[in-house]
Amino acid sequence: MYIELPKEVKYIISRLEENGYEAYAVGGCVRDSILGKTPEDWDITTSAKPEEVKKLFQVTIDTGLQHGTVTVVIAKAGYEVTTFRLDGDYSDGRHPDRVAFTSSLTEDLKRRDFTINAMAYSEKTGLIDKFSGKEDLENGIIRAVxxxxxxxxxxxxxxxxxxxxxxxxxxxxxxxxxxxxxxxxxxxxxxxxxxxxxxxxxxxxxxxxxxxxxxxxxxxxxxxAPEVAELFEHGLIEELVQAMTRVCYSEKKGIYQIRLSIFLEKLGDIKAVKFLKKLKLDNDTINTVRKLLILLKRETETSDLEMRRTVKEAGHKIMPLFLEARRAKGFFDNSYLYKNIIERGECTEISELRVNGKDLIEAGITKGIMIGKTLDRLLELVIEHPELNTKESLLLEVKHNEE
Structure with a gap:
């Protein structure tokens, strides 16, 4: 079979071959090419030792010499070139205790995880498939090598x-x-x-x-995560897993955060956060999932006022994620209420008030905690009465309250 290799990959392989070495595209890039997908990365395996690879290319990076890997840089893009190798024992169940280089491509492919990832390709040899990886791809099977x-x-x-x-x-x-x-x-x-x-x-x-x-x-x-296993054991998660499949969002991170929040909903926000911290996820994801889990407890809004209160709690960054989580779970679609708020430019957070701390100081409010309290009170006012979000109306309210 024929695989269209990027010109940079062709160059690396041909340069190695011209100097008497074997070289092939290998692993996931071959798998994805057979599936008709565009590979994210192109990895190359070769009989050349790392020091021999370095001599053949102008710009290289010592990515992992102990594992036989050199990154060849062409036009600011990196291509990992790794020597055929044998792995020693894995006493820690994760990393080989030692790595030995070999002249055999077959031995190199033997150490890989799954048959679909253990194929190699060059224009000179075509597809090399020692473990029926192509057949497993065609049959939709994940099989260990x-x-x-x-x-x-x-x-x-x-x-x-x-x-x-x-x-x-x-x-x-x-x-x-x-x-x-x-x-x-x-x-x-x-x-x-x-x-x-x-x-x-x-x-x-x-x-x-x-x-x-x-x-x-x-x-x-x-x-x-025994606490998650318990959800499965008690049948508490079936509908949530199905809801995850219905999530559709424009950004990957958003999809991930929405699906996480739906999946972990039965844990509750406190246990879910504990689990996510154990996984050492980033703070933005942890905080977003926590917020979504709290919001998902809310009753569906039936009025503009109720929606403004929800937007105030969620914030505009979280609202699209929250609405998509609800949609995926099969809630009544009331997203039009949120769209109306946006279109009318109604205030739902302090930064959208038509007055700020400086205005309040000029109006005679004492600096410090009173500024924050006054802004909070004004926000509550315009949540109830959006039409009052003008500088004149808000300062008049401040004046009346002072009197």
Whole structure:
């Protein structure tokens, strides 16, 4: 089969070949190309040692020499070039104790996680597929290379990667591979929470976030989040998982935050925040999910006034996420009320008041805590009566209150 390689990748491969080395595009870029997708990255594997690679290219970065990886820089873009290698024992269940270079492409491909990621390609040789990865792609199967238990014992993160790939591609996990995950699920405790969080994020951002069921069914949630496993055990999460699949939003981070909030709704905001902190997520995501979980407890607004109160609590940054979360959960669509507020330019936060602290000081309000209290009171006033959000009306209200 033919794969269209970017000119930079062609150049790197041909330069290595011209100097007597083997070189191939390998892994995810080959998989995605066969699937008709545009690869995000192009990785190259070669028989050349790192120091030999460095001699052949003008600009290189020592990305991971201990693992045989050199990044070749062409037109400010980096391409990882890694020497064929054999991995030693994985005593920590995550990283090889040692790495040995080999002259065999087959040996290099043997150490990879799944058959669909263990294919190599060059224009000189065509597709090299020692483990029937193309067939598994065609049949929609995630299968470990060789012995599944060995692959997962080497690197426990591969168990979550299997589920994540299944979700991203809408594939089934081959039976022996799935059984190996169930058997070795306790080993996920050897993996850093940051790595676990990244795989869960990719899964929730996939076209099939409902595959998160497999994180429970394989026993992984019992290890990384027993409180979430309990939700599955008691049947409290089925409808929420389905609601996640209906989320549609313009930004990836927004999709992730909405889906997280829906998924964790039955935990409540306090337990959910504790879980997200354990995963070491960024503060923006934690705070946004917490806010969404609190907002999702609110009754559906039926009037402009009720919607203004909700907008005041949520803020304009959170409101679109909140409305999409509600829509995905099947709530009555009252987003028109929010659109009306925006179109009319009604005030829902202090920064939108037509007076500020300086105006209040000039009106005779004492500096300090009274300024904040007065602004809060004025905001409440214009939430109730939007037409009063003029400088004249607000200063008149301040004057009357002082009297």
């Amino acid at each position: 060789g012995n599944a238990e060995e692959r997962f014992s080497e690197d426990a993160l591969r168990m979550l990667r299997a589920i994540r790939f299944a979700g991203q591609l809408n594939f089934k996990i081959e039976e022996m591979t799935l059984e190996a995950i169930k058997k070795l699920s306790a080993n996920i405790s050897k993996v850093s929470v940051e790595r676990i969080a990244k795989e869960l994020e990719k899964l929730l951002l996939s076209a099939n976030p409902e595959y998160i069921h497999l994180v429970y069914e394989t026993g992984i949630f019992k290890v990384i």
